[in-house]
Amino acid sequence: MAYLELNNxxxxxxxxxxxxxxxxxINLSIEEGEFVAIVGFTGSGKTTLxxxxxxxxxxxxxxxLFKGEPVSGTSHxxxxxxxNYSLLPWLTxxxxxxxAVKEAFPKKSKKELNELVAEYVEMVSLTxxxxxxxxxxxxxxxxxxxxxxxxxxxxxxIIMDEPLGALDALTRGNLQDEILNIWGKDxxxxxxxxxxxxxxxxxxxxxxxxxxxxxxxxxxxxxIDIERPRDKTELNDNMNFKETRNAxxxxxxxxxDERKSQAREEFVLPDLSPKDFVNQFx
Amino acid sequence: xxQSITLGKVTKFMGLGFLSTLKDLFTGKLDKxxxxxxxxKVFVPLASILLFIGxxxxxxxxxxxxxxxxxxxxxxxxxxxxxxxxxxxxxASGDISCQPNTLPSPSQVWDSYKSLxxxxxxxxxxxxxxxxxxxxxxxxxxxxxxxxITYTGRPSFIDQIIMSLKxxxxxxxxxxxxxxxxxxxxxxxxxxxxxFNWFVQIFKPVSPVVWYLLVFMIVKTILIDSNGDSxxxxxxxxxxxxxxxxxxxxxxxGVSSVDKDYINVAKVLKxxxxxxxxxxxxxxxxxxxxxxxxxxxxxxxxxxxxxELLAQSPGLGLFVWEEFQNGANDSNSKIIVAMFVxxxxxxxxxxxxxxxxxxxxxxKNDGI
Numbered sequence: 001m002a003y004l005e006l007n008n009x010x011x012x013x014x015x016x017x018x019x020x021x022x023x024x025x026i027n028l029s030i031e032e033g034e035f036v037a038i039v040g041f042t043g044s045g046k047t048t049l050x051x052x053x054x055x056x057x058x059x060x061x062x063x064x065l066f067k068g069e070p071v072s073g074t075s076h077x078x079x080x081x082x083x084n085y086s087l088l089p090w091l092t093x094x095x096x097x098x099x100a101v102k103e104a105f106p107k108k109s110k111k112e113l114n115e116l117v118a119e120y121v122e123m124v125s126l127t128x129x130x131x132x133x134x135x136x137x138x139x140x141x142x143x144x145x146x147x148x149x150x151x152x153x154x155x156x157x158i159i160m161d162e163p164l165g166a167l168d169a170l171t172r173g174n175l176q177d178e179i180l181n182i183w184g185k186d187x188x189x190x191x192x193x194x195x196x197x198x199x200x201x202x203x204x205x206x207x208x209x210x211x212x213x214x215x216x217x218x219x220x221x222x223x224i225d226i227e228r229p230r231d232k233t234e235l236n237d238n239m240n241f242k243e244t245r246n247a248x249x250x251x252x253x254x255x256x257d258e259r260k261s262q263a264r265e266e267f268v269l270p271d272l273s274p275k276d277f278v279n280q281f282x
Numbered sequence: 283x284x285q286s287i288t289l290g291k292v293t294k295f296m297g298l299g300f301l302s303t304l305k306d307l308f309t310g311k312l313d314k315x316x317x318x319x320x321x322x323k324v325f326v327p328l329a330s331i332l333l334f335i336g337x338x339x340x341x342x343x344x345x346x347x348x349x350x351x352x353x354x355x356x357x358x359x360x361x362x363x364x365x366x367x368x369x370x371x372x373x374a375s376g377d378i379s380c381q382p383n384t385l386p387s388p389s390q391v392w393d394s395y396k397s398l399x400x401x402x403x404x405x406x407x408x409x410x411x412x413x414x415x416x417x418x419x420x421x422x423x424x425x426x427x428x429x430x431i432t433y434t435g436r437p438s439f440i441d442q443i444i445m446s447l448k449x450x451x452x453x454x455x456x457x458x459x460x461x462x463x464x465x466x467x468x469x470x471x472x473x474x475x476x477x478f479n480w481f482v483q484i485f486k487p488v489s490p491v492v493w494y495l496l497v498f499m500i501v502k503t504i505l506i507d508s509n510g511d512s513x514x515x516x517x518x519x520x521x522x523x524x525x526x527x528x529x530x531x532x533x534x535x536g537v538s539s540v541d542k543d544y545i546n547v548a549k550v551l552k553x554x555x556x557x558x559x560x561x562x563x564x565x566x567x568x569x570x571x572x573x574x575x576x577x578x579x580x581x582x583x584x585x586x587x588x589x590e591l592l593a594q595s596p597g598l599g600l601f602v603w604e605e606f607q608n609g610a611n612d613s614n615s616k617i618i619v620a621m622f623v624x625x626x627x628x629x630x631x632x633x634x635x636x637x638x639x640x641x642x643x644x645x646k647n648d649g650i
Contacts, residue, residue: 056549073549080550086543089644090565099561103551135644153551 002029002065003189004053004157009062011048022048024215026062028208030189037192037200038218039248040210041256046193047083049210050161053191054080066157076104079155083162085142087134087149094130097121097149104153120152121145123182140171144178151182157189165195173232176203184228197248201241202230207248211255219255222248335388342387349382378611386615391622394615402438409433437596443623446597449514450579450586450631453521457578461526462571465533466564475534486527490585494520494592513595520589525582532574536567569643576635583628598624 009026012019022045030036040046051057052064055074064071066078074080087096097117105113121130124144134142143163150158163179164172180203183190194200200207201224209219222244226235235241350373358366372380386394412433420430437445468475468482497520505512540563548562590599602620605613 054550056546074552076552082543082546084543086547088544088547088562088565090568099553100551103553103557133644 003032003034003067004028004030004191005065006053007063007065009052009059009064011045011052011057012060021215023052023059023217025217028218030191032189033187034206035183035190035192035204037194037204037207038210039194039197039200039207039252040216041212041252042195044210044212045214045216046195046210047161049216050080050159050191050193054078054159076153077156079150079153079158081143081146081150081158081160081163083165085134085139085146087142087145089134092131092133093121093126093137093145094118096134096145097152100149101152116152120148123151124148124178138171139167140175143167143175147175147179147182155188157191158183160190160192162193162195164199172199179203180229197245197252201245201248202232202235207244209248209252209255212259219251339388342385345384346382346387349384353380353382381611383609383611383614386612386618390612390615391618394612395619397612398439398616398619402440405435405438405441408435439601439619442597442601443627445595446586446590446599447627449518449590449595449597450521450582452514452518453525453582453586454575454579456519456522457526457529457582458575460522461529461574461578462533465530465571465574466537466559468530469534469537469567470559470563475538482527482530486531488524490520490524490588491592493524494589497523498593513593517586517589517593517595517597520593521582521586524585524589525578528577528581529571529574532577533567533571536570536574537563540566569639572635572639572642576632576639579631579635580628583624583631587624 006026006028009023010021011023012021014020026049028036038046038049048057052059053071055071055078058072066075088099091099094117097120098113101108101113101116101120105116108116118127118130121127124147126141126144126148129137129141134145137145143166147163160179164175167175176199192200192203197207205224207222207224209222211217211219224240224244226238226240353373354366354369357369369380373382412435416431423430464478468478494516497516501512501516501519505515544562544566548558553561586597587599587602589595590597591603594600598620602617605616605620
């Protein structure tokens with residue numbers, strides 16, 4: 001049985017006439033230790049999908065199974081790295097991480113907790129900034145704190161919702177390597193949501209495109225059989241990489257064209273003319 | 283790395299940035315661009331203060347002459363030319379008995395200010411002498427289990443300022459103790475919000491005078507057995523109840539509008555309800571709570587004067603009312619002195635709250 005399973009997931013927002021179906025018929029299974037990337041356009045329902053998996057939202061129809069058990073609410077077993085870092089601005093870097101470890105390991109003594117905090121802050125090489133508040137950090141540093149916070153709870157699965165979306169290309173590359181390094185150490189299961197095909201190709205074992213919403217659903221999966229550790233410059237000459245990349249981009253472009261042609265659909269307006277209200281006063 | 287705290291930073295933080303410009307002027311660190319700034323920040327306010335005093339002087343002179351002319355005219359029609367001439371001489375001689383009673387000039391107000399200070403010195407010397415005189419007697423009375431003799435003389439102007447500050451702080455604390463917890467509860471629970479909403483909406487616009495009467499009705503009955511003076515209790519409770527609404531509404535709004543990202547963090551970390559309130563919701567609504575408290579303090583200071591006047595509780599409000607009833611020749615200028623003191627203290631209280639508010643505030647997007 002798969003580690004994480006999504007069976008026939010539907011998610012709608014609103015009710016009655018205002019009901020919009022964001023996700024429809026999502027089926028996904030992830031094996032233990034696998035690194036899966038979901039690639040999609042902005043606004044295609046990626047964040048909704050993530051929130052269904054981490055337990056912040058419940059599906060309208062269908063079920064999310066984690067280790068065979070249906071997901072109800074959030075859990076420390078599934079660590080989340082949010083798109084917008086979501087650090088608490090009134091706490092320092094250390095305090096932000098401490099809050100997470102304290103909740104995850106309530107039985108540990110304060111000394112042990114502090115050691116854990118120091119360990120994970122060191123892992124993302126932010127030890128010199130441990131007493132700084134988020135506003136004193138750059139975007140990349142903030143996201144590293146968010147990574148440390150998520151990992152310090154020792155989750156069995158890491159869910160990343162466009163974690164590097166707001167960063168510049170150079171910082172992005174560095175953080176991709178850092179996340180891969182950390183992931184490589186104990187091979188936790190990982191799910192990465194991204195809008196960057198190259199990022200998915202570089203990091204993941206499998207890429208699944210998300211057809212844009214409303215009624216977003218998952219497309220065919222693309223396996224990436226490139227050995228780790230991968231080298232960014234060598235990747236460009238790798239035939240396998242080129243083919244997969246072209247296939248995914250072609251697939252996404254086709255979806256985009258489809259969506260455009262759909263948008264051209266004509267709507268016939270009812271035959272109405274303004275009411276002659278002058279006669280009303282006679 | 284710790285940031286050093288300089289005078290410039292502190293004054294800027296308190297909204298008193300012009301002080302550091304003034305310092306630069308005397309230490310010679312001012313260049314041309316700064317000099318323009320200096321003119322704008324120091325010279326312009328000073329000039330407008332002088333202009334204000336000038337206008338006030340001219341205006342009070344005009345009012346004085348108008349009142350004097352009217353008095354002479356009245357003496358002429360009522361009692362004839364001789365009486366009118368006597369009145370003219372009397373006014374010109376500066377005799378107290380026939381001075382026109384109108385808006386005092388700046389110099390009269392300044393004199394009254396000095397006389398109030400002199401009065402304070404006399405009273406405090408008197409008080410010190412009294413305490414010294416009764417020290418041995420009081421020690422004996424306490425040893426015998428009797429109440430000590432206390433000074434019962436008239437309070438000085440400064441004593442009354444201190445009394446007013448005590449009342450306003452007691453009222454402010456009461457508002458804080460009532461409004462913040464209720465605001466948090468209302469903000470957290472939509473059920474409580476609809477239970478309390480009518481209450482807040484109806485009582486918020488009620489006038490200080492009515493609050494005073496309401497509190498008077500209740501406190502008078504509760505303290506029916508005690509012989510003590512309940513005016514202080516009544517006035518601080520009224521001040522608290524009048525001024526707490528801004529804090530209540532702001533707290534409820536701050537708590538109910540916590541950024542969704544922070545709530546998601548609390549959910550993902552699985553914080554318990556207690557932790558969630560104290561570690562996430564309260565810190566993130568602190569800036570709004572302090573905005574409310576700042577408004578509360580300035581409202582409290584404003585209504586205090588009216589309530590002290592009604593409650594006959596010693597303080598600046600009572601001072602103003604007594605001077606008005608007194609009708610002595612320097613009463614009007616003492617009222618104006620009280621007006622300036624009230625204004626300046628209100629300004630300082632506002633600055634103190636602003637400083638605290640700046641210290642606890644953070645930018646909403648700092649963590650995002």
